[in-house]
Amino acid sequence: MSLAWRIARRELRGGLRGFWVFLACLTLGVAAIAAIGTVRGAIEAGLTEQGAVILGGDAKVRLTYRYAEPEERALFESMGEVSEAVDFRSMLVTGDERALTQVKAVDDLYPLYGEVQLKPAMALDAVFAGRDGLAGVAVDPVLLARLGLSVGDTVKLGAREFAVMAELLRMPDSAGGNFSLGPPTLVASEALDGSGLLAPGSLFEADYMIAMPEGVDLEAAKARVETALEGSGFRWRDRRNGAPGISRFVERLSAFLVLVGLTGLAVGGVGVSAAVRAYLAGKTEVIATLRSLGASGGLVFRVYLLQVGVLAALGIAMGLVLGGALPLIFGPLIEARLPVPVDFAVRMRPLAEAALYGALAAALFTLWPLGQAEHIRAAALFRDAQSGVKGWPRPVWIVVCAVVLAALVGSAALLSGLAMLTLWAAGGIMAAFVLLVLAALGVRVLARWLARRMRGFKTLRFALGAIGGPGREAQAVVVSLGLGLSVLAAVGQIDSNLRNAISGDLPEVAPSYFIVDIQPEQLEPLTGALLARDSVSKLESAPMLRGVITQINRQPALEVAPDHWVVRGDRGVTYADALPEGTTITEGQWWGEGYAGAPQISFAAEEAAEIGLKLGDTLTVNVLGRDITATITSFREVDFSTGGLGFVLSMNKAALEGAPHTHIATIYAEESDEAAILRDMAMAYPNITAIRVRDAINRVSEVLQGIAAAITYGALATLVTGGIVLIGTAAAGEKARVYEGAVLKTLGASRAAVLGNFALRSALLGLTAGGIALLTGIAAGWAVSVFVMETDFTVAIGSALAIIAGGVLATLLTGLMFAWRPLATRPAQVLRARE
Amino acid sequence: MTDPVMRLKDLTLSLDGNAGVVEILKGISMEVSAGETLGLTGASGSGKSSLLMVMGGLERATSGLVSVLGQDLTPMGEDGLARFRRDHMGVVFQSFHLIPTMTALENVALPLELAGAEDAFARAEAELAAVGLASRGGHYPSQMSGGEQQRVALARAVVGRPQILLADEPTGNLDAATGEMVMDLLFDLRDRHGATLILVTHAPELAARCDRVVQLRDGQIISDSLAMAAQ
Structure with a gap:
C-alpha cells in the first residue's frame, strides 16, 4: 500500500462530514443522466423488439x-x-x-x-x-x-x-x-x-x-419495391425501424435532455469544487504539518486526490444506482404515458455513459483546487493557517484540466449522436460559466466600489461590503444559481416563442375551418350556402391534388435538393386558370386565361430560392401515378403563416383539370356561428371533413406542451442541483455569519439590522444570478429560435421576471434558512470560542 | 470618590457545557468608579473574561445585579443590550474580532454607522490616523499583521467615545514589543478620552499600570487592591 493511500485512508477515517454537497451534486448529476439514458434505452429496445408490431407488418x-x-x-x-x-x-x-x-x-x-x-x-x-x-x-x-x-x-x-x-x-x-x-x-x-x-x-x-417469412432480406425487398414504384410517391418502412419518426424524436429529445443533465453536472461542479476547496482549507494545518515533516507537494496532491477520488467514486456509484433504479421503479407509470412499447431493464451503456460524464466532471472541478494545495507550505503552520488554497496550480494541472474538459465535451458530442448541437450547447454552457464567473468578479468589484459610496445607507453598505469583500460566497452563489437559472430561462424563452410561433403568428382573423374533400360538384352549392350566411366574412377555395416532385430539370429531385422539405414526400398541388385574386407574382409571367399549351408551373418564390430554382427550369411532378413535366414560368409570394390557403405548386388548369381531385376551402366566420356552420355543412355534405383551426392549434400546442414539460423537468433537475450548491454555500458560510453577527451585536447592531444585512446581501446576489441567467437564457433562446426553429424571437417578459424573482427568492430563502443561528447565538459564546 | 459607573451585586454565571452545568462566577460583588482603570487578573479558567463579558452585556448573568451607568442590564433584551453597548461601551478582544469582509476603515466606522452618525467615516479616518494606520484604511484584516489588526480594533473601540472601555487580554495574541506598543496606545487613548477602562490580563506588568487590580480564582474575587488600600 503506497504511503499516499495510507495517509489518505487515515484522513478518511474522519468521516464524510462536510462532503454532503459534494456527494449530492455528483449523485444528482450522474443519476439524471443515467435515468435519461435508461429511459431512452428502454424506448429504443421497445421500438426495435416490437418493430414489426408497431409497423403492422415486417x-x-x-x-x-x-x-x-x-x-x-x-x-x-x-x-x-x-x-x-x-x-x-x-x-x-x-x-x-x-x-x-x-x-x-x-x-x-x-x-x-x-x-x-x-x-x-x-x-x-x-x-x-x-x-x-x-x-x-x-x-x-x-x-x-x-x-x-x-x-x-x-x-x-x-x-x-x-x-x-x-x-x-x-x-x-x-x-x-x-x-x-x-x-x-x-x-x-x-x-x-x-x-x-x-x-x-x-x-x-x-x-x-x-x-414476410422469416429470413427475408428486407433490403432486397425494399429495392424491388423501389424499382417497381419509382416516382409514385410511396413510402417504405420495415421492422428494422418501425417508427422512424419516434426513434428520431426520442433520440433528439434524450440528447437534448443529456445536455441539460450535463449542465446539471456543471452546476454541481461548482458545489463539488467549493466542497473540495473548503475541505482543503480545513486541512491547511494538516498539510502544513505533513510538509514540515518532509512530505513533498506531489505526495500531498496524491493524498488528497485519492480521498477525493474515493468520494467521487462513491457519488458516482450512488448516482448510478439512483439513475438506474428510478426508471425501473416508475417504469409502469412512464410506459402508460408513452405511445410506444418500452422495455425497461438495467442497461450498461447508459450507466457507463453517466459514469464517464460523472468521473470527468469530478476530475475537472477538483483538480484545480487539488493542484493549488500543492503550494501549501510548512510556514502556514505559523501564520495564515485558515486561509485555504489559493494561487494558480502548476501548469501541468492546467493542461490536465483542459484535456479533461476536452474529453468531457468530446465524449458528449460523440455519444449524444448530435455532435454539432452538443458542441454548440457545450460552448453555450462554457460561455455562460465564464460570463457568470466574470459577473461574480464584476459584482464584487462593483459592490466594493459602491460600498465606499453608500456611506449614508448602512444596511446596504454592509451588504455590499460583504459581497465585495474577501471570500468566495459571491462567486459560488452567482455561478451555481446563475447556471441553473440560465437553463430554466432558456427553456422558458424557447417555450414561449414556440407557442407564439404557433398561435401568436396567426393573423388576427384566422380561418375558422379548413374543409377538405369537397367534390367538384359540391363546391358551388357549398360556397354559395356559406357565403349567404351573415357570419361568414370570407371564403377561399382551391382545387387540391397531391403530387410528388420527382425530378428537377430531369435530375432526381432528392439529389438536387436532398434536404428540402418540398421534395420530401407528397405536397399539395393546385391549379388555376386566371391569376387568383391577391396573388403577387415576384418574377416571370402568369399563363394567360384559357391557356391550354404545355404544362406550366408557378412556384413559391421563397422555397424556389432555397432550392435554387429559376425561371425556365422544369419540374416533373407525379400526380396519381402520372408524371407531369412542366416548366416554371413564374414565382409567387406564398405566406404560410397567414393560416389561409398556400400552395408551393400551382399549375395551369388544363394540366390537371382532368385528374380526379377535390377542393379545399377555408372559411372565415364569427366564432359564435362556427358550430352551426359545421352542423349545416355536415348535414348537407356528409362526405366532407371540416378541421377546426382552433382545435388543430390546440392539438399542436398539447404536443409541444409535453415536450416543454420534459425539458422543464430536466431544467428543474439542474436547478435543484443549483439549490443544493446554494444551500451548501449558505451552510458553509453559516460559521462566518455567526461570527459576523456576534461582532455586529457586540458593536451595537440590533438583530433586525443583522438580519436585514444578511437578507439584503442574499437578495443582491440572487438578483445578480437571475439577471445574468436572464441574459444568457435570452441569448440561448434567441439562438435556438432563430437558427434551429427558424421563428421570430421576442423576449418573454413573464418568464424573464419569474427567473429574476426566482433567483432573489432562492438566495433569500437559503440565506434566511441559515440566519437563525447567527441571530440566536449570544456574542460571548461565539467570540470566546475564537479566543 | 465619584459615582460608580458599574455596580455588580451577588453576580453568578452558570453555563451549560458538555460536562453539564458549570458555575463560572460565584457571587461577585463590586463597584467600578468613573475614570478608573481596573485590571482583572487570575489564572486561566478563573472567570475573569466571563466577568468582563457579563459587564459588557455580552453574556447574561444567571443571577444577581449588573448595573452599568445606573441602568440594570439584567432585564434588557439582546437588542437593548446591543444598543446600550453601541452608545456607552467599546470592547477590545484578544483575537481582534474585526469583520473580515470589511476594510480597516469600514470596521472602525461601523459602530458610528450603527449609531447613525453622519460623519462616521471622517471620524473613523481620524481615529485610524490616531493609531498610526491612516494609510491602511482600504486594507482588509487578512492583509494586515496581528499588531495592525489590534490597532484597528482599538480605534474601533474608542471611535464612539464610549464611557467604558472593556479589553479582554488585548495583547494575548501579540509579541512582546507589539503588545507593549498596543498597550501604550490603549492607555493613551483612555487618557485622552477619559473613559473607564476595565482590562483582563495575565501580564503582571500590565496589571501594574492599572489604578486598581482585582484578582479572581475559581469564580470568586480573592483580592481587590482598592479594598486592600482602604484597609
Whole structure:
C-alpha cells in the first residue's frame, strides 16, 4: 500500500462530514443522466423488439391518395401476406354533434401482428359484424366522451350509420403512424361502401402491410419495391425501424435532455469544487504539518486526490444506482404515458455513459483546487493557517484540466449522436460559466466600489461590503444559481416563442375551418350556402391534388435538393386558370386565361430560392401515378403563416383539370356561428371533413406542451442541483455569519439590522444570478429560435421576471434558512470560542 | 470618590457545557468608579473574561445585579443590550474580532454607522490616523499583521467615545514589543478620552499600570487592591 493511500485512508477515517454537497451534486448529476439514458434505452429496445408490431407488418408500403394498382398489389403479395388499411380524416356524427376523427379502415387480415385492445375485450370480427344490420366500429374513448356516446350507440360516418361496438384503447400499429388531429375510429373497409367517403380525389393514405417469412432480406425487398414504384410517391418502412419518426424524436429529445443533465453536472461542479476547496482549507494545518515533516507537494496532491477520488467514486456509484433504479421503479407509470412499447431493464451503456460524464466532471472541478494545495507550505503552520488554497496550480494541472474538459465535451458530442448541437450547447454552457464567473468578479468589484459610496445607507453598505469583500460566497452563489437559472430561462424563452410561433403568428382573423374533400360538384352549392350566411366574412377555395416532385430539370429531385422539405414526400398541388385574386407574382409571367399549351408551373418564390430554382427550369411532378413535366414560368409570394390557403405548386388548369381531385376551402366566420356552420355543412355534405383551426392549434400546442414539460423537468433537475450548491454555500458560510453577527451585536447592531444585512446581501446576489441567467437564457433562446426553429424571437417578459424573482427568492430563502443561528447565538459564546 | 459607573451585586454565571452545568462566577460583588482603570487578573479558567463579558452585556448573568451607568442590564433584551453597548461601551478582544469582509476603515466606522452618525467615516479616518494606520484604511484584516489588526480594533473601540472601555487580554495574541506598543496606545487613548477602562490580563506588568487590580480564582474575587488600600 503506497504511503499516499495510507495517509489518505487515515484522513478518511474522519468521516464524510462536510462532503454532503459534494456527494449530492455528483449523485444528482450522474443519476439524471443515467435515468435519461435508461429511459431512452428502454424506448429504443421497445421500438426495435416490437418493430414489426408497431409497423403492422415486417414491411409497410404507404401510398398517398390512391390504392395500389393490381400489379403493385401482386408484387406485395409475392413477398408475403398483405393486409390493406386506409387512413383518412372524417367527421363522426351523432345527432347534431360532430367531431373530427382519423378513420382507419382495415381488411379482415388486420392486424397481422399484435392485437387491438378493445373495451369490452372482444374479437375484431365481432366489432365489424356490428348489430341490427348495422356495421360496427370501435371508437377512441376520448372521442366517445366528447360526443356523449357510449358503446351500443349509433354514429354516422359520411352517409352511413354504424354501431359503436367497443372503445378503441390501442391499435398495435398506432405508434408508427403520423401526427393526427383527431382521435381514431376503426372500421372495416368494406363497410365504407355507400358512405360517400373515399370518393375519387379524396385525401387518404393506403397502407400495405406485409408479413414476410422469416429470413427475408428486407433490403432486397425494399429495392424491388423501389424499382417497381419509382416516382409514385410511396413510402417504405420495415421492422428494422418501425417508427422512424419516434426513434428520431426520442433520440433528439434524450440528447437534448443529456445536455441539460450535463449542465446539471456543471452546476454541481461548482458545489463539488467549493466542497473540495473548503475541505482543503480545513486541512491547511494538516498539510502544513505533513510538509514540515518532509512530505513533498506531489505526495500531498496524491493524498488528497485519492480521498477525493474515493468520494467521487462513491457519488458516482450512488448516482448510478439512483439513475438506474428510478426508471425501473416508475417504469409502469412512464410506459402508460408513452405511445410506444418500452422495455425497461438495467442497461450498461447508459450507466457507463453517466459514469464517464460523472468521473470527468469530478476530475475537472477538483483538480484545480487539488493542484493549488500543492503550494501549501510548512510556514502556514505559523501564520495564515485558515486561509485555504489559493494561487494558480502548476501548469501541468492546467493542461490536465483542459484535456479533461476536452474529453468531457468530446465524449458528449460523440455519444449524444448530435455532435454539432452538443458542441454548440457545450460552448453555450462554457460561455455562460465564464460570463457568470466574470459577473461574480464584476459584482464584487462593483459592490466594493459602491460600498465606499453608500456611506449614508448602512444596511446596504454592509451588504455590499460583504459581497465585495474577501471570500468566495459571491462567486459560488452567482455561478451555481446563475447556471441553473440560465437553463430554466432558456427553456422558458424557447417555450414561449414556440407557442407564439404557433398561435401568436396567426393573423388576427384566422380561418375558422379548413374543409377538405369537397367534390367538384359540391363546391358551388357549398360556397354559395356559406357565403349567404351573415357570419361568414370570407371564403377561399382551391382545387387540391397531391403530387410528388420527382425530378428537377430531369435530375432526381432528392439529389438536387436532398434536404428540402418540398421534395420530401407528397405536397399539395393546385391549379388555376386566371391569376387568383391577391396573388403577387415576384418574377416571370402568369399563363394567360384559357391557356391550354404545355404544362406550366408557378412556384413559391421563397422555397424556389432555397432550392435554387429559376425561371425556365422544369419540374416533373407525379400526380396519381402520372408524371407531369412542366416548366416554371413564374414565382409567387406564398405566406404560410397567414393560416389561409398556400400552395408551393400551382399549375395551369388544363394540366390537371382532368385528374380526379377535390377542393379545399377555408372559411372565415364569427366564432359564435362556427358550430352551426359545421352542423349545416355536415348535414348537407356528409362526405366532407371540416378541421377546426382552433382545435388543430390546440392539438399542436398539447404536443409541444409535453415536450416543454420534459425539458422543464430536466431544467428543474439542474436547478435543484443549483439549490443544493446554494444551500451548501449558505451552510458553509453559516460559521462566518455567526461570527459576523456576534461582532455586529457586540458593536451595537440590533438583530433586525443583522438580519436585514444578511437578507439584503442574499437578495443582491440572487438578483445578480437571475439577471445574468436572464441574459444568457435570452441569448440561448434567441439562438435556438432563430437558427434551429427558424421563428421570430421576442423576449418573454413573464418568464424573464419569474427567473429574476426566482433567483432573489432562492438566495433569500437559503440565506434566511441559515440566519437563525447567527441571530440566536449570544456574542460571548461565539467570540470566546475564537479566543 | 465619584459615582460608580458599574455596580455588580451577588453576580453568578452558570453555563451549560458538555460536562453539564458549570458555575463560572460565584457571587461577585463590586463597584467600578468613573475614570478608573481596573485590571482583572487570575489564572486561566478563573472567570475573569466571563466577568468582563457579563459587564459588557455580552453574556447574561444567571443571577444577581449588573448595573452599568445606573441602568440594570439584567432585564434588557439582546437588542437593548446591543444598543446600550453601541452608545456607552467599546470592547477590545484578544483575537481582534474585526469583520473580515470589511476594510480597516469600514470596521472602525461601523459602530458610528450603527449609531447613525453622519460623519462616521471622517471620524473613523481620524481615529485610524490616531493609531498610526491612516494609510491602511482600504486594507482588509487578512492583509494586515496581528499588531495592525489590534490597532484597528482599538480605534474601533474608542471611535464612539464610549464611557467604558472593556479589553479582554488585548495583547494575548501579540509579541512582546507589539503588545507593549498596543498597550501604550490603549492607555493613551483612555487618557485622552477619559473613559473607564476595565482590562483582563495575565501580564503582571500590565496589571501594574492599572489604578486598581482585582484578582479572581475559581469564580470568586480573592483580592481587590482598592479594598486592600482602604484597609
